[in-house]
Amino acid sequence: MAVKKALVCGAGGFIGGHLVRQLKSEGYWVRGVDIKEHEFAPTAADEFLLLDLRDPENCKAALSLEQGTFDEVYQLAADMGGMGFIHSAECEIMYNNTLINLHMINKAVQFGVPRYFFSSSVCVYRDMQPGEPEMSEDEAIPANPDNEYGWEKLYAERVALTYARRYGIKVRIARFQNCYGPEGTWTGGREKAPAAICRKVAEAKDGDTIEVWGDGSAVRSYTYITDMIKGIRMLVQSDLEGPVNIGCPQYVTVDELVRTVAEVAGKRVRIRYVDGPVGVHARNFSNARIYSLGWRAEVFLKEGISYTYPWIEAQVKAKQMLVGKA
Numbered sequence: 001m002a003v004k005k006a007l008v009c010g011a012g013g014f015i016g017g018h019l020v021r022q023l024k025s026e027g028y029w030v031r032g033v034d035i036k037e038h039e040f041a042p043t044a045a046d047e048f049l050l051l052d053l054r055d056p057e058n059c060k061a062a063l064s065l066e067q068g069t070f071d072e073v074y075q076l077a078a079d080m081g082g083m084g085f086i087h088s089a090e091c092e093i094m095y096n097n098t099l100i101n102l103h104m105i106n107k108a109v110q111f112g113v114p115r116y117f118f119s120s121s122v123c124v125y126r127d128m129q130p131g132e133p134e135m136s137e138d139e140a141i142p143a144n145p146d147n148e149y150g151w152e153k154l155y156a157e158r159v160a161l162t163y164a165r166r167y168g169i170k171v172r173i174a175r176f177q178n179c180y181g182p183e184g185t186w187t188g189g190r191e192k193a194p195a196a197i198c199r200k201v202a203e204a205k206d207g208d209t210i211e212v213w214g215d216g217s218a219v220r221s222y223t224y225i226t227d228m229i230k231g232i233r234m235l236v237q238s239d240l241e242g243p244v245n246i247g248c249p250q251y252v253t254v255d256e257l258v259r260t261v262a263e264v265a266g267k268r269v270r271i272r273y274v275d276g277p278v279g280v281h282a283r284n285f286s287n288a289r290i291y292s293l294g295w296r297a298e299v300f301l302k303e304g305i306s307y308t309y310p311w312i313e314a315q316v317k318a319k320q321m322l323v324g325k326a
């Protein structure tokens with residue numbers, strides 16, 4: 001049987017880096033593309049191209065093969081980060097991500113790619129109150145995402161689905177819940193809540209106070225990276241059309257997240273609540289569609305943090321040693 005070929009856009013990032021490793025373990029030939037190298041691990045891809053995918057010529061270069069075409073394209077490239085970044089870089093997010101998403105699907109169709117995956121987000125849903133009935137994928141419309149990142153994702157979903165309808169390319173769309181794990185951004189302003197809290201706790205001494213944005217009551221669910229990668233692969237191989245939520249069904253407050261990290265770290269930490277871009281109060285969405293494929297989250301928060309915290313703690317210590325030497 002011919003070896004399957006996959007293109008992973010955003011392979012220098014957190015989820016893309018893990019996805020490349022998974023595809024390699026399944027026997028794929030993989031090309032990774034990103035505007036930057038992976039910060040934390042050498043790429044597992046057979047070939048890695050540094051390309052800015054806002055430029056259609058670069059999308060062409062990403063898709064070009066000496067022979068044939070890619071069997072699967074995974075579009076994960078995005079200018080993105082946690083709430084701090086999402087609220088401070090609204091124009092960059094709208095501009096950069098729209099360009100990447102428009103050009104990639106357009107070129108993928110021109111190259112005759114049969115299967116195209118797009119990484120959307122549960123940021124497409126409106127602000128919800130904890131305990132509100134779960135929303136299905138269709139209920140994202142009429143839409144009122146809380147931030148521009150969510151609006152762009154909604155638009156890019158629609159673009160990809162339009163190309164699917166018109167040209168027959170099989171489009172698979174996942175709406176990711178917050179994803180965390182080793183090799184994710186943990187500092188610099190783009191980090192998301194689990195990584196930021198792990199970093200703050202790793203920097204704190206036993207009994208210290210750490211700052212947390214908001215009042216600690218916002219509710220989230222966090223999906224561990226291995227579960228997310230399994231969900232992506234199951235979705236891409238399936239016949240499920242339209243957006244599909246992928247998230248762990250364990251809902252926790254920000255306070256509970258801090259307590260979990262502190263417990264794993266074996267530290268007592270106090271919290272000082274400060275003003276900051278918290279985002280929505282809650283998002284309760286249904287996983288029924290991804291469950292229909294047999295997917296279930298296997299790694300719940302405490303276990304996931306027990307894998308993530310030691311990795312971030314090691315990064316913090318390595319950085320402190322570097323600063324100490326300078």
Ligand code: NAD
Pocket residue numbers: 009010011012013014015016033034035036051052053054075076077078079080081096100119120121122175176177178179180185192
């Ligand atoms: P990430 O920032 O680690 O990875 C995104 C990658 O895209 C980065 O390596 C970045 O350099 C690359 N990129 C940005 N602009 C580019 C450009 N012009 N050309 C080429 N590459 C470019 O983020 P991630 O957490 O791995 O997220 C992957 C995808 O999943 C993104 O589309 C993101 O919006 C989506 N998503 C992630 C989460 C999450 O919790 N991590 C949640 C919802 C959706």
